[in-house]
Amino acid sequence: MSSRSFKITVPATSANIGPGFDVVGLSLSLSLTLSVSHSTQSNHDSYVPPQITYSGEGAEEVPLDPYKNLTTRVALYVLRCHGIRLFPSDLVIHCANEIPFGRGLGSSGAAVIAGVLLGNELGQLNLSTERLLDFALMVERHPDNVTAALVGGFVGSYLKELDQEASEAASVPLAEVLPEYPPDAGEEWGLNPPQPPYGIGHYVRFSWSESIKAVAIIPRFELSTAKARGVLPTSYSRKDLVFNLQRLAVLTTALGQNPPDPELIYEAMKDRVHQPYRKTLIPGLPEVTSTITPTTHPGLLGICLSGAGPTILALATSNFESIAEDARKIFSRFGIEIDWKVLDVAPGSSVTRS
């Protein structure tokens, strides 16, 4: 029996980097890897349903049913949008995951990008990077994590304003984009999934100084992005918006300069749009970000919440251990245990065929 196999690798990401809420993302050197094989024969009488196995982060909680698992549901959505209703026969997927769930390191963004790439590869669809991003943005509606996970590096993105028809298509409830259950035997399944409008997301990659590493200080509890978005206000003062815009404009260039300037970057990584509201969900957050500074910890450039949290991201050129261990001491006063890792900026997603 003939078969195909390939491997998909998607990096972790940190979104926001302080003032860039829903705008900037950084790919990091932890990854989600899918090792995939399937039969190339399409004899429906001997159809063997998909089998998923998992190892690493999230292995105990992730659903292995392909109609419930986020990655395979996204893949099936991409396939159905191209007239392919079933996974290929004998599909076997092993996921090896280094990205902790619900910690602000882009685990869901990575799962969505892995799903889009899986659908593209299984259907041999040859979708462009821009089109892959359209599909990802139908599922994860803020572009910062998914764009950085797909293309890699330090990336800024925006969503295009869509005309009325396109914005209706893009605002279809996720349950319709990604139904959870397979059709009953013999039943046709929703023949018209909502197609993503073209060109939803646009991005640019900024320079990144190679001397900068990311210290991820990871509290041992999960915080779902939905909950962390739920505490944010729906409107902001002009003063707070200008505060963030001024800093973001400086930050996107400052992190590419050599040598990076800690005085410029520390202030440019402050935020008034999401962090002040999320401190209620992350005890110790303001204490860590205000106590660890370039003066107390030479080598530190800036410190912020990673994505929706609870991970703290410290950008630094040296002194990584003392930054992380001092953050540990502060968090422990609030009864929170942490793990920490020193990460590099990673390349974007890749697909390797064997």
Ligand SMILES: Nc1ncnc2c1ncn2[C@@H]1O[C@H](COP(=O)(O)OP(=O)(O)OP(=O)(O)O)[C@@H](O)[C@H]1O
């Ligand atoms: N590899 C994966 N496979 C399947 N589902 C996953 C995978 N990774 C994450 N998920 C799903 O995404 C959820 C976490 O998403 P959530 O958006 O809350 O956090 P996050 O993406 O880790 O953080 P952030 O968006 O702040 O960076 C998990 O609880 C799980 O349901």
Ligand SMILES: N[C@@H](CCO)C(=O)O
């Ligand atoms: N920009 C998003 C990233 C989390 O996925 C947020 O902070 O809610």
